[in-house]
Amino acid sequence: MPQRLESGFIHPVPSEITPRAAYEGRREWMKRLAAGALGTGLAGWAARDAMAQAKVVPLPGARSAVPGAYTMEKATPKADATSYNNFYEFGTDKADPAKNAHTLVTRPWTVAVEGEVKKPRTFDIDALLKLAAMEERVYRLRCVEGWSMVLPWVGYSLAELIKQVEPTGNAKFVEFHTLADPKTMPFVGSRVLEWPYVEGLRLDEALHPLTLLAFGMYGEVLPNQNGAPVRLVVPWKYGFKSAKSIVKIRFVEKQPRTAWVKAAASEYGFYSNVNPKVDHPRWSQATERRIGEDGIFAKKRPTLMFNGYEAQVGPMYAGLDLSKNF
Numbered sequence: 001m002p003q004r005l006e007s008g009f010i011h012p013v014p015s016e017i018t019p020r021a022a023y024e025g026r027r028e029w030m031k032r033l034a035a036g037a038l039g040t041g042l043a044g045w046a047a048r049d050a051m052a053q054a055k056v057v058p059l060p061g062a063r064s065a066v067p068g069a070y071t072m073e074k075a076t077p078k079a080d081a082t083s084y085n086n087f088y089e090f091g092t093d094k095a096d097p098a099k100n101a102h103t104l105v106t107r108p109w110t111v112a113v114e115g116e117v118k119k120p121r122t123f124d125i126d127a128l129l130k131l132a133a134m135e136e137r138v139y140r141l142r143c144v145e146g147w148s149m150v151l152p153w154v155g156y157s158l159a160e161l162i163k164q165v166e167p168t169g170n171a172k173f174v175e176f177h178t179l180a181d182p183k184t185m186p187f188v189g190s191r192v193l194e195w196p197y198v199e200g201l202r203l204d205e206a207l208h209p210l211t212l213l214a215f216g217m218y219g220e221v222l223p224n225q226n227g228a229p230v231r232l233v234v235p236w237k238y239g240f241k242s243a244k245s246i247v248k249i250r251f252v253e254k255q256p257r258t259a260w261v262k263a264a265a266s267e268y269g270f271y272s273n274v275n276p277k278v279d280h281p282r283w284s285q286a287t288e289r290r291i292g293e294d295g296i297f298a299k300k301r302p303t304l305m306f307n308g309y310e311a312q313v314g315p316m317y318a319g320l321d322l323s324k325n326f
């Protein structure tokens with residue numbers, strides 16, 4: 001048993017990039033934790049949890065003043081938000097990203113901003129962290145699969161970054177390209193999706209103050225499985241629009257073909273606005289189950305138009321047929 005545990009402890013990240021003191025401290029702590037957990041059969045879980053805990057770096061944000069940015073609903077427990085994830089680069093099971101994403105290397109990291117802009121620029125992640133004041137925003141996130149969470153994010157409006165690069169008159173849409181590194185992302189070779197994972201927004205959606213460039217959650221730097229070091233959060237759209245681990249932002253004239261549109265255009269539209277009246281071909285979108293709160297037998301809660309952000313974002317879609325533009 002101890003041997004098996006020990007092998008589970010082998011740190012996958014090259015030690016050069018892990019400060020030695022932190023690394024040794026972590027090993028000590030994990031050993032102690034594992035010793036305590038041995039009798040319970042939870043040792044493997046505890047070890048993973050310890051590894052996740054040891055990497056925690058505080059990232060506070062001031063309460064956001066953006067209208068709608070602070071839902072009063074109870075936040076999903078952090079343990080659920082960090083262990084029930086979709087991040088297909090690390091596997092398609094909900095538990096896979098928490099198990100596998102420790103291999104993701106988030107430093108050094110750059111985000112190239114290019115295309116139809118007057119001032120194209122590659123931002124280092126440390127420059128991005130300082131570009132604007134960090135805000136805390138509590139958003140609902142609803143996955144098209146029928147579950148939802150309430151998450152306290154830390155970041156700032158994507159508009160702050162867009163301002164810096166000055167889009168040209170030809171910029172009508174924005175593409176988000178995420179990392180596709182087969183060396184650190186074990187499922188990038190799989191055929192579930194075309195890699196890299198690409199998402200897109202209309203320029204006005206990208207400029208909407210609720211569209212968040214997120215660097216943290218729960219007052220801490222993002223865990224890898226939640227899209228470190230920088231991701232998008234678009235609260236009125238289905239979860240898959242919120243691209244994780246972004247490396248490139250491209251301003252374009254034509255509507256982008258996103259990874260999900262390429263995978264199944266009849267199931268996943270470009271807009272993907274949360275809409276209880278327009279069902280996905282395989283799943284009703286009328287109700288949802290809140291992760292960490294609603295058990296499998298609990299009555300499902302109704303899904304709200306635009307995920308509850310209709311007052312803020314509804315006007316952007318006036319005149320658009322939402323059953324055709326799903």
Ligand SMILES: Nc1nc2c(c(=O)[nH]1)N[C@H]1C(S)=C(S)[C@@H](COP(=O)(O)O)O[C@H]1N2
Binds near residue numbers: 088141238239244
């Ligand atoms: N790069 C990348 N980003 C991604 C995904 C993915 O597979 N790869 N999954 C999306 C989906 S379907 C959802 S529901 C959300 C989940 O975010 P969370 O794990 O932080 O809750 O991430 C989105 N962003």
Ligand SMILES: [Mo]
Binds near residue numbers: 143
């Ligand atoms: Mo999703």
